Amino acid sequence: MLSTIDVMVVLAYAVSLFVLAQWVSREQAGHTKNARDYFLAGNSLPWWAIGASLIAANISAEQIIGMSGSGYVIGLGIASYEWMSAITLILVGKYFLPIFLKHRIYTMPQFLEQRYDHNVRMVMAFFWLGVYVFVNLTSILWLGALAIETVAGVDLMYGLVFLGVFAIGYSLYGGLKAVAFTDIIQVVLLVLGGLLIAWIMLDKVSDGEGVIAGFKLLMEKAPEKFDMILSPDNPHYVSLPGLSVLIGGMWIMNLSYWGFNQYIIQRALAAKSTREAQKGIAFAAFLKLLMPVIVVLPGIAVFVLSPGLAKPDQAYPEAMSLLPAGILGLVFAALLAAIISSLASMINSISTIFTMDIYASMIAREKQRNPVAVGRTVAVFSIVLAMLCAKPLLGNFDQAFQYIQEFTGFFTPGIVVIFLLGMFWKKTTAMGALAAAIGSALLSFAFKMLWPELPFIDRVGLVFLLCTAIAIAISMLQGNREQEKSIDLADIDFTTSKGFNAAAVAVSLILAALYATWW
Secondary structure (H helix, E strand, C coil): CCCHHHHHHHHHHHHHHHHHHHHHCCCCCCCCCCHHHHHHHHHCECHHHHHHHHHHHHCCHHHHHHHHHHHHHCCHHHHHHHHHHHHHHHHHHHHHHHHHHHCCCCCHHHHHHHHCCHHHHHHHHHHHHHHHHHHHHHHHHHHHHHHHHHHHCCCHHHHHHHHHHHHHHHHCCCCHHHHHHHHHHHHHHHHHHHHHHHHHHHHHHCCCCCHHHHHHHHHHHCHHHHCCCCCCCCCCCCCCCCCHHHHCHHHHHHHHHHHCCHHHHHHHHCECCHHHHHHHHHHHHHHHHHHHHHHCHHHHHHHHHCCCCCCHHHHHHHHHHCCCCCHHHHHHHHHHHHHHHHHHHHHHHHHHHHHHHHHHHHCCHHHCCCHHHHHHHHHHHHHHHHHHHHHHHHCCCCCHHHHHHHHHHCCHHHHHHHHHHHHHCCCCCHHHHHHHHHHHHHHHHHHHHHCCCCCHHHHHHHHHHHHHHHHHHHHHHCCCCCCCCCCCHHHCCCCCCHHHHHHHHHHHHHHHHHHHHCC
């Protein structure tokens, strides 16, 4: 339970965040927010806000508690999700962002209409809207409320309502600008709180001899937890199937999440310039390298200190229970920061897709209301709907994180095919793209039913290859010619600054060193 000083720390965080959000959302005299202001922060985001906001949107309760639990069970191997994301971000900044920013888009479905046709845009807009509301938003709310109940003893439903109301309260007026500029505080708190808990846990492992001694003891007492590439005889191979984390399906999952996901990429679309967006991407890549220290290492430490936990997901709350008063409040505030930032980011992306893709397409221009007003209305409606649906959808799942992975994994391969072929193969047709999207769901379901022992990551990679073949075959049958809306890559500036290139080399070398050390 939280002490009085812990509660004061948490309240200070909440008040500070709310005040800062209103301050950054203010407008100059005589200026009224328009759609670009509300949904893309007026294309004013600097690199540090972009990088911080990418990480704040990404890290939530399912990452902190779920990955700590995986660290408890599997070990450092689960860090591949974080470390491989770092190199994925570099690729997104180099090859994808210049194309998206050249087209000055608000949303990913909008890009699909520019490249393919209106049907592809609407199909994907409705798909993403459904996933964001009924999978992502509900899971963040539910898992966040569970985390609050576990750590602070607050009734689950009260915690759920608090998270929803607070997230909408601080982000509703300012839109993406309020979310992105406050995310720098969220990330500082997240990193500081995470490093504190890692430091304290390692010191406890060494019985007060320091963090270096604690880390050495971890490797001595639990050497099996420091295997990055799992062998087929490892009991957790099905979760992390060996080299597939380096050369297989994990690439598809990461490219979809970091490159083509409105919830994430919207921050980069709001950048002052391509160069500024790329600097933000590089900043986020370095932060991703740090994340396993924050979310995985505490789980391994708890395995050594308390090896008999009933459930792995109790690892992070167990670590928090060992913290002194005041420090516990800071770490709990960091956990809240991760949850609330992800909620606010998801709400903003939902309102953006509905307003700019669905509402703008289905309502005659002369009958349309102010898009900012529509966006705010949708934001409120979406969080209320998610709060009502969270328990019915997730209340019976032992591992809600699996609910997210399984559902989105059905569609991930097709999404990556649509975008990669759309950007880099001029002959891809709209029918080929839709066939890949539909085939992704059907093939994934078929493999899950007929080949259940196939690891999830391998299934994603295999379905990606099959969907690519389907899209290419249909496009060739439709004439095998360049499409009128194809991307002219000669018009895209793919050059990057010396600083970005240096960051890319540094990230690559660090990753190589990490995998070489704990192969």
